[in-house]
Amino acid sequence: MLHPQQTSFVMYDEEFQRISVVIEKLLRESNAKVIFLVDKNGQLIAGCGETEHLDTTSLASLTAGNIAATGGLAKLIGEKEFSILFHEGEKDNIHISIVAQRVILVVIFDHRSSLGLVRLRVKKASEELAKIFQDLAVKTAEMEKTGNADSPFAEITDDDIDNLFS
Amino acid sequence: MSFINYASREINCKIVYYGPGLCGKTTNLQFVYQKTAPDAKGKMISLATETERTLFFDFLPLALGEIRGFKTRFHLYTVPGQVFYDASRKLILKGVDGVVFVADSQEERLDANIESMENLKVNLEEQGYELEKLPFVIQYNKQDLPNCSPLEELRELLNPNNVLEFTACAQTGEGVFETLKAVAKLILLELKKGGAGA
Ligand SMILES: Nc1nc2c(ncn2[C@@H]2O[C@H](COP(=O)(O)OP(=O)(O)OP(=O)(O)O)[C@@H](O)[C@H]2O)c(=O)[nH]1
Ligand SMILES: [Mg+2]
Numbered sequence: 001m002l003h004p005q006q007t008s009f010v011m012y013d014e015e016f017q018r019i020s021v022v023i024e025k026l027l028r029e030s031n032a033k034v035i036f037l038v039d040k041n042g043q044l045i046a047g048c049g050e051t052e053h054l055d056t057t058s059l060a061s062l063t064a065g066n067i068a069a070t071g072g073l074a075k076l077i078g079e080k081e082f083s084i085l086f087h088e089g090e091k092d093n094i095h096i097s098i099v100a101q102r103v104i105l106v107v108i109f110d111h112r113s114s115l116g117l118v119r120l121r122v123k124k125a126s127e128e129l130a131k132i133f134q135d136l137a138v139k140t141a142e143m144e145k146t147g148n149a150d151s152p153f154a155e156i157t158d159d160d161i162d163n164l165f166s
Numbered sequence: 167m168s169f170i171n172y173a174s175r176e177i178n179c180k181i182v183y184y185g186p187g188l189c190g191k192t193t194n195l196q197f198v199y200q201k202t203a204p205d206a207k208g209k210m211i212s213l214a215t216e217t218e219r220t221l222f223f224d225f226l227p228l229a230l231g232e233i234r235g236f237k238t239r240f241h242l243y244t245v246p247g248q249v250f251y252d253a254s255r256k257l258i259l260k261g262v263d264g265v266v267f268v269a270d271s272q273e274e275r276l277d278a279n280i281e282s283m284e285n286l287k288v289n290l291e292e293q294g295y296e297l298e299k300l301p302f303v304i305q306y307n308k309q310d311l312p313n314c315s316p317l318e319e320l321r322e323l324l325n326p327n328n329v330l331e332f333t334a335c336a337q338t339g340e341g342v343f344e345t346l347k348a349v350a351k352l353i354l355l356e357l358k359k360g361g362a363g364a
Contacts, residue, residue, distance in 0.1 A: 008168045008169065009167055009170070010169075010170045010172070011172060011174075013173045015173075017173075041167060042180070042241065043169040043241070045171075055209055057209075057227045058225070061225045061227070065257070069222070069257065072253055072257055153233070153354065154358060155234070156233055156358050160233050163231070164238060
Protein backbone atom coordinates (compact mmCIF):
# COMPACT_ATOMS: atom_id res chain seq x y z
CA MET A 1 0.00 0.00 0.00
CA LEU A 2 1.07 3.49 -0.79
CA HIS A 3 2.06 5.42 2.27
CA PRO A 4 -0.23 8.42 2.24
CA GLN A 5 2.15 10.45 4.36
CA GLN A 6 4.80 10.24 1.66
CA THR A 7 2.68 11.56 -1.16
CA SER A 8 1.94 15.13 -2.03
CA PHE A 9 -0.86 16.00 -4.33
CA VAL A 10 0.71 18.05 -7.11
CA MET A 11 -1.02 20.29 -9.64
CA TYR A 12 0.78 21.55 -12.73
CA ASP A 13 -0.06 24.53 -14.95
CA GLU A 14 -1.06 22.44 -17.93
CA GLU A 15 -3.60 20.30 -16.08
CA PHE A 16 -4.87 23.33 -14.18
CA GLN A 17 -5.67 25.03 -17.50
CA ARG A 18 -7.42 21.95 -18.81
CA ILE A 19 -9.47 21.70 -15.62
CA SER A 20 -10.42 25.36 -15.85
CA VAL A 21 -11.69 24.89 -19.39
CA VAL A 22 -13.87 21.95 -18.33
CA ILE A 23 -15.43 23.62 -15.29
CA GLU A 24 -16.05 26.86 -17.16
CA LYS A 25 -17.84 24.95 -19.87
CA LEU A 26 -19.83 23.11 -17.21
CA LEU A 27 -20.74 26.43 -15.61
CA ARG A 28 -22.15 27.74 -18.90
CA GLU A 29 -23.87 24.58 -20.04
CA SER A 30 -25.53 23.88 -16.71
CA ASN A 31 -26.52 27.51 -16.06
CA ALA A 32 -24.89 27.20 -12.64
CA LYS A 33 -23.77 30.04 -10.36
CA VAL A 34 -20.59 28.61 -8.96
CA ILE A 35 -18.50 25.53 -9.55
CA PHE A 36 -15.54 24.35 -7.61
CA LEU A 37 -13.30 21.35 -7.31
CA VAL A 38 -12.03 20.20 -3.95
CA ASP A 39 -9.53 17.56 -2.99
CA LYS A 40 -11.00 14.95 -0.60
CA ASN A 41 -8.80 16.40 2.13
CA GLY A 42 -10.52 19.76 1.86
CA GLN A 43 -8.09 21.73 -0.29
CA LEU A 44 -9.57 23.92 -2.98
CA ILE A 45 -8.26 22.93 -6.42
CA ALA A 46 -10.11 25.27 -8.76
CA GLY A 47 -13.29 27.30 -8.96
CA CYS A 48 -15.26 29.51 -11.33
CA GLY A 49 -18.42 31.57 -11.47
CA GLU A 50 -19.63 34.01 -8.83
CA THR A 51 -16.96 33.12 -6.31
CA GLU A 52 -15.97 36.63 -5.14
CA HIS A 53 -18.38 36.90 -2.24
CA LEU A 54 -17.99 33.25 -1.30
CA ASP A 55 -15.65 31.96 1.38
CA THR A 56 -14.27 29.22 -0.84
CA THR A 57 -11.72 27.98 1.71
CA SER A 58 -14.46 27.30 4.26
CA LEU A 59 -16.70 25.83 1.58
CA ALA A 60 -13.93 23.46 0.52
CA SER A 61 -13.28 22.27 4.05
CA LEU A 62 -16.96 21.75 4.87
CA THR A 63 -17.61 20.00 1.57
CA ALA A 64 -14.80 17.56 2.25
CA GLY A 65 -16.13 17.05 5.79
CA ASN A 66 -19.56 16.42 4.36
CA ILE A 67 -18.27 13.86 1.84
CA ALA A 68 -16.16 12.22 4.54
CA ALA A 69 -19.14 11.93 6.88
CA THR A 70 -21.50 10.53 4.25
CA GLY A 71 -18.73 8.20 3.11
CA GLY A 72 -18.54 6.94 6.69
CA LEU A 73 -22.31 6.46 6.69
CA ALA A 74 -22.13 4.57 3.40
CA LYS A 75 -19.60 2.10 4.79
CA LEU A 76 -21.76 1.49 7.84
CA ILE A 77 -24.63 0.30 5.67
CA GLY A 78 -22.37 -1.63 3.31
CA GLU A 79 -22.16 0.84 0.42
CA LYS A 80 -18.83 1.85 -1.06
CA GLU A 81 -19.71 5.53 -1.13
CA PHE A 82 -22.55 7.82 -2.04
CA SER A 83 -21.26 9.32 -5.24
CA ILE A 84 -23.79 12.15 -5.39
CA LEU A 85 -25.13 14.46 -2.67
CA PHE A 86 -27.77 17.06 -3.22
CA HIS A 87 -28.83 19.80 -0.84
CA GLU A 88 -31.85 21.86 -1.67
CA GLY A 89 -32.20 25.38 -0.32
CA GLU A 90 -34.85 28.07 -0.69
CA LYS A 91 -32.91 29.87 -3.40
CA ASP A 92 -29.71 27.99 -4.00
CA ASN A 93 -28.98 24.31 -4.30
CA ILE A 94 -25.75 22.38 -4.02
CA HIS A 95 -24.92 19.33 -6.09
CA ILE A 96 -21.85 17.45 -4.88
CA SER A 97 -20.30 14.51 -6.70
CA ILE A 98 -17.09 12.52 -6.56
CA VAL A 99 -14.85 12.43 -9.60
CA ALA A 100 -12.33 9.65 -10.15
CA GLN A 101 -12.73 8.59 -6.50
CA ARG A 102 -10.58 11.41 -5.27
CA VAL A 103 -11.85 14.87 -6.15
CA ILE A 104 -15.12 16.48 -5.27
CA LEU A 105 -17.06 18.49 -7.82
CA VAL A 106 -19.42 21.08 -6.34
CA VAL A 107 -22.08 22.85 -8.39
CA ILE A 108 -24.14 25.64 -6.85
CA PHE A 109 -27.22 26.61 -8.85
CA ASP A 110 -30.54 28.41 -8.51
CA HIS A 111 -33.89 28.50 -10.36
CA ARG A 112 -32.17 29.36 -13.64
CA SER A 113 -31.09 25.73 -13.79
CA SER A 114 -32.50 22.41 -12.63
CA LEU A 115 -31.32 19.26 -10.94
CA GLY A 116 -31.88 17.30 -14.15
CA LEU A 117 -29.75 19.61 -16.23
CA VAL A 118 -26.99 19.77 -13.62
CA ARG A 119 -26.90 16.00 -13.33
CA LEU A 120 -26.66 15.57 -17.07
CA ARG A 121 -23.85 18.09 -17.54
CA VAL A 122 -21.96 16.93 -14.44
CA LYS A 123 -21.88 13.42 -15.82
CA LYS A 124 -20.16 14.53 -18.99
CA ALA A 125 -17.78 16.93 -17.26
CA SER A 126 -16.85 14.22 -14.73
CA GLU A 127 -15.62 11.97 -17.50
CA GLU A 128 -13.43 14.75 -18.87
CA LEU A 129 -12.13 15.64 -15.42
CA ALA A 130 -11.41 12.00 -14.62
CA LYS A 131 -9.20 11.84 -17.70
CA ILE A 132 -7.27 14.94 -16.63
CA PHE A 133 -6.70 13.62 -13.11
CA GLN A 134 -5.59 10.33 -14.61
CA ASP A 135 -3.03 12.21 -16.73
CA LEU A 136 -1.98 14.19 -13.69
CA ALA A 137 -1.35 11.02 -11.68
CA VAL A 138 0.76 9.57 -14.50
CA LYS A 139 2.72 12.79 -14.82
CA THR A 140 3.36 13.04 -11.08
CA ALA A 141 4.56 9.43 -10.98
CA GLU A 142 6.88 10.03 -13.91
CA MET A 143 8.31 13.20 -12.41
CA GLU A 144 9.01 11.26 -9.27
CA LYS A 145 10.67 8.38 -11.07
CA THR A 146 12.94 10.50 -13.21
CA GLY A 147 13.86 12.60 -10.19
CA ASN A 148 12.52 15.50 -12.18
CA ALA A 149 10.16 16.60 -9.47
CA ASP A 150 11.97 19.90 -9.06
CA SER A 151 10.50 20.62 -5.66
CA PRO A 152 10.37 24.28 -4.75
CA PHE A 153 11.16 23.09 -1.25
CA ALA A 154 14.25 21.06 -1.95
CA GLU A 155 16.49 24.00 -1.17
CA ILE A 156 14.69 25.80 1.61
CA THR A 157 16.79 26.78 4.56
CA ASP A 158 16.00 27.06 8.25
CA ASP A 159 16.02 30.81 7.75
CA ASP A 160 13.30 30.61 5.10
CA ILE A 161 11.17 28.70 7.56
CA ASP A 162 11.88 30.97 10.51
CA ASN A 163 11.04 34.01 8.38
CA LEU A 164 7.54 32.68 7.90
CA PHE A 165 6.84 33.23 11.55
CA SER A 166 8.51 36.55 12.10
CA MET B 167 -1.08 15.02 2.33
CA SER B 168 0.28 18.34 1.27
CA PHE B 169 -1.05 19.91 -1.90
CA ILE B 170 1.53 21.61 -4.11
CA ASN B 171 -0.10 23.75 -6.76
CA TYR B 172 2.30 24.97 -9.44
CA ALA B 173 -0.51 26.78 -11.23
CA SER B 174 -1.40 29.08 -8.35
CA ARG B 175 2.03 28.73 -6.71
CA GLU B 176 0.59 27.57 -3.41
CA ILE B 177 1.33 24.87 -0.96
CA ASN B 178 -1.27 23.65 1.52
CA CYS B 179 -0.59 21.49 4.56
CA LYS B 180 -2.94 19.98 7.12
CA ILE B 181 -2.25 20.03 10.85
CA VAL B 182 -4.50 18.11 13.26
CA TYR B 183 -4.80 18.86 16.98
CA TYR B 184 -5.54 15.63 18.83
CA GLY B 185 -6.11 14.86 22.50
CA PRO B 186 -8.71 13.88 25.12
CA GLY B 187 -11.98 15.73 25.66
CA LEU B 188 -11.65 19.21 27.20
CA CYS B 189 -7.84 19.21 26.96
CA GLY B 190 -7.89 22.57 25.14
CA LYS B 191 -7.62 21.83 21.40
CA THR B 192 -10.31 24.29 20.41
CA THR B 193 -8.83 26.87 22.79
CA ASN B 194 -5.47 26.55 20.98
CA LEU B 195 -7.11 27.36 17.65
CA GLN B 196 -9.12 30.20 19.14
CA PHE B 197 -5.98 31.80 20.46
CA VAL B 198 -4.19 31.46 17.13
CA TYR B 199 -7.23 32.97 15.44
CA GLN B 200 -7.36 35.95 17.84
CA LYS B 201 -3.69 36.72 17.46
CA THR B 202 -3.37 36.41 13.71
CA ALA B 203 -3.63 39.44 11.42
CA PRO B 204 -6.89 39.53 9.44
CA ASP B 205 -5.16 39.19 6.08
CA ALA B 206 -3.36 36.04 7.17
CA LYS B 207 -6.38 34.05 8.28
CA GLY B 208 -9.68 32.81 6.99
CA LYS B 209 -12.83 32.24 8.96
CA MET B 210 -12.64 29.83 11.88
CA ILE B 211 -15.31 27.19 11.58
CA SER B 212 -16.45 25.28 14.65
CA LEU B 213 -18.87 22.43 14.31
CA ALA B 214 -19.78 22.13 17.97
CA THR B 215 -22.57 20.99 20.29
CA GLU B 216 -24.72 23.50 22.17
CA THR B 217 -22.32 23.18 25.10
CA GLU B 218 -19.34 24.09 22.89
CA ARG B 219 -17.88 20.63 22.74
CA THR B 220 -16.43 19.88 19.33
CA LEU B 221 -18.88 17.70 17.42
CA PHE B 222 -17.04 17.16 14.14
CA PHE B 223 -14.11 19.56 13.82
CA ASP B 224 -12.80 23.10 14.14
CA PHE B 225 -11.11 24.48 11.06
CA LEU B 226 -8.78 27.46 10.76
CA PRO B 227 -6.93 28.31 7.54
CA LEU B 228 -3.71 30.29 7.98
CA ALA B 229 -1.60 31.91 5.27
CA LEU B 230 1.88 32.27 6.61
CA GLY B 231 3.72 34.00 3.80
CA GLU B 232 5.90 32.88 0.96
CA ILE B 233 8.74 30.41 0.64
CA ARG B 234 10.60 30.50 -2.66
CA GLY B 235 7.66 32.18 -4.35
CA PHE B 236 5.11 29.71 -3.03
CA LYS B 237 2.29 30.90 -0.78
CA THR B 238 2.43 28.68 2.27
CA ARG B 239 -0.89 27.81 3.85
CA PHE B 240 -1.66 25.67 6.86
CA HIS B 241 -5.08 24.23 7.51
CA LEU B 242 -5.54 23.66 11.24
CA TYR B 243 -8.12 21.12 12.39
CA THR B 244 -9.13 19.88 15.82
CA VAL B 245 -10.80 16.54 16.42
CA PRO B 246 -13.63 15.96 18.90
CA GLY B 247 -11.93 14.52 21.97
CA GLN B 248 -14.89 12.74 23.52
CA VAL B 249 -14.39 8.99 23.30
CA PHE B 250 -17.61 8.20 21.44
CA TYR B 251 -16.76 10.46 18.48
CA ASP B 252 -14.12 8.06 17.21
CA ALA B 253 -15.60 7.73 13.73
CA SER B 254 -15.28 11.49 13.22
CA ARG B 255 -11.69 11.51 14.47
CA LYS B 256 -10.71 8.95 11.85
CA LEU B 257 -12.18 11.07 9.08
CA ILE B 258 -10.32 14.18 10.17
CA LEU B 259 -6.98 12.38 10.25
CA LYS B 260 -7.24 11.66 6.52
CA GLY B 261 -4.53 13.45 4.60
CA VAL B 262 -2.82 14.78 7.71
CA ASP B 263 0.67 16.26 7.37
CA GLY B 264 1.43 16.92 11.03
CA VAL B 265 -0.09 16.21 14.44
CA VAL B 266 -0.15 18.17 17.69
CA PHE B 267 -1.09 16.09 20.71
CA VAL B 268 -2.60 18.35 23.36
CA ALA B 269 -2.37 16.71 26.76
CA ASP B 270 -4.44 17.82 29.75
CA SER B 271 -1.80 18.07 32.47
CA GLN B 272 -4.25 17.59 35.34
CA GLU B 273 -3.61 14.46 37.41
CA GLU B 274 -7.14 13.15 37.03
CA ARG B 275 -6.81 13.27 33.22
CA LEU B 276 -3.68 11.11 33.05
CA ASP B 277 -5.56 8.00 31.95
CA ALA B 278 -7.57 9.99 29.42
CA ASN B 279 -4.34 11.29 27.87
CA ILE B 280 -2.86 7.82 27.56
CA GLU B 281 -6.04 6.44 26.09
CA SER B 282 -6.22 9.26 23.55
CA MET B 283 -2.59 8.76 22.53
CA GLU B 284 -3.26 5.06 21.95
CA ASN B 285 -6.35 5.96 19.98
CA LEU B 286 -4.29 8.33 17.81
CA LYS B 287 -1.82 5.59 16.97
CA VAL B 288 -4.52 3.07 16.16
CA ASN B 289 -6.44 5.50 13.96
CA LEU B 290 -3.31 6.54 12.08
CA GLU B 291 -2.25 2.95 11.51
CA GLU B 292 -5.66 2.11 10.14
CA GLN B 293 -4.90 4.53 7.32
CA GLY B 294 -1.36 3.39 6.71
CA TYR B 295 0.36 6.14 8.69
CA GLU B 296 2.90 5.69 11.43
CA LEU B 297 3.01 8.27 14.17
CA GLU B 298 6.80 7.86 14.40
CA LYS B 299 7.17 8.98 10.80
CA LEU B 300 4.86 11.97 10.95
CA PRO B 301 5.79 15.49 12.01
CA PHE B 302 4.55 15.30 15.60
CA VAL B 303 4.79 17.49 18.70
CA ILE B 304 3.27 17.28 22.18
CA GLN B 305 1.81 20.10 24.27
CA TYR B 306 1.28 19.78 28.02
CA ASN B 307 -1.63 22.15 28.46
CA LYS B 308 -3.35 23.68 31.50
CA GLN B 309 -0.06 24.23 33.31
CA ASP B 310 -1.76 27.07 35.24
CA LEU B 311 -3.86 24.62 37.24
CA PRO B 312 -2.69 23.45 40.68
CA ASN B 313 -3.41 19.75 40.23
CA CYS B 314 -0.99 19.00 37.40
CA SER B 315 1.03 15.80 37.19
CA PRO B 316 4.78 16.36 37.39
CA LEU B 317 6.30 16.94 33.95
CA GLU B 318 8.59 13.92 34.29
CA GLU B 319 5.60 11.68 34.69
CA LEU B 320 3.79 13.14 31.69
CA ARG B 321 6.92 12.79 29.63
CA GLU B 322 7.52 9.23 30.61
CA LEU B 323 3.98 8.17 29.81
CA LEU B 324 3.27 10.26 26.74
CA ASN B 325 6.59 11.00 25.12
CA PRO B 326 8.77 7.88 25.11
CA ASN B 327 10.28 8.84 21.73
CA ASN B 328 11.34 12.28 22.87
CA VAL B 329 9.56 14.34 20.26
CA LEU B 330 9.48 18.12 20.66
CA GLU B 331 7.30 19.07 23.62
CA PHE B 332 5.91 22.30 25.04
CA THR B 333 4.23 23.39 28.23
CA ALA B 334 1.24 25.63 27.68
CA CYS B 335 -1.70 27.49 29.01
CA ALA B 336 -3.92 27.78 25.97
CA GLN B 337 -6.32 30.04 27.82
CA THR B 338 -3.71 32.79 28.06
CA GLY B 339 -1.92 31.66 24.92
CA GLU B 340 1.30 30.65 26.58
CA GLY B 341 3.05 28.02 24.46
CA VAL B 342 0.39 28.06 21.75
CA PHE B 343 2.43 29.63 18.95
CA GLU B 344 5.59 27.80 20.01
CA THR B 345 3.71 24.54 19.51
CA LEU B 346 2.27 25.55 16.15
CA LYS B 347 5.59 26.83 14.83
CA ALA B 348 7.35 23.65 15.83
CA VAL B 349 4.97 21.35 13.98
CA ALA B 350 4.83 23.67 10.94
CA LYS B 351 8.59 23.65 10.77
CA LEU B 352 8.72 19.87 10.95
CA ILE B 353 6.23 19.66 8.09
CA LEU B 354 8.25 22.01 5.89
CA LEU B 355 11.41 20.08 6.64
CA GLU B 356 9.59 16.91 5.65
CA LEU B 357 8.62 18.53 2.33
CA LYS B 358 12.20 19.53 1.79
CA LYS B 359 13.27 15.93 2.31
CA GLY B 360 10.52 14.45 0.19
CA GLY B 361 10.65 16.58 -2.93
CA ALA B 362 7.57 17.58 -4.88
CA GLY B 363 5.96 14.28 -5.70
CA ALA B 364 7.45 12.09 -3.03
N1 LIG C 1 -7.26 26.58 33.27
C1 LIG C 1 -7.15 26.31 31.98
N2 LIG C 1 -8.24 26.02 31.27
C2 LIG C 1 -8.11 25.76 29.95
C3 LIG C 1 -6.84 25.80 29.30
N3 LIG C 1 -7.04 25.49 28.00
C4 LIG C 1 -8.36 25.29 27.84
N4 LIG C 1 -9.01 25.44 29.01
C5 LIG C 1 -10.46 25.31 29.25
O1 LIG C 1 -10.84 23.96 29.10
C6 LIG C 1 -12.16 23.85 28.58
C7 LIG C 1 -12.18 22.95 27.36
O2 LIG C 1 -11.40 23.54 26.34
P1 LIG C 1 -11.63 23.19 24.79
O3 LIG C 1 -10.59 23.93 24.04
O4 LIG C 1 -13.05 23.40 24.41
O5 LIG C 1 -11.33 21.64 24.81
P2 LIG C 1 -11.30 20.62 23.58
O6 LIG C 1 -10.04 19.88 23.70
O7 LIG C 1 -11.56 21.34 22.32
O8 LIG C 1 -12.53 19.65 23.94
P3 LIG C 1 -13.41 18.72 22.94
O9 LIG C 1 -13.90 19.62 21.87
O10 LIG C 1 -14.50 18.14 23.75
O11 LIG C 1 -12.49 17.67 22.45
C8 LIG C 1 -12.61 25.28 28.29
O12 LIG C 1 -13.42 25.72 29.34
C9 LIG C 1 -11.31 26.05 28.23
O13 LIG C 1 -11.48 27.39 28.60
C10 LIG C 1 -5.69 26.12 30.11
O14 LIG C 1 -4.55 26.17 29.63
N5 LIG C 1 -5.90 26.36 31.42
MG1 LIG D 1 -12.94 21.16 20.88
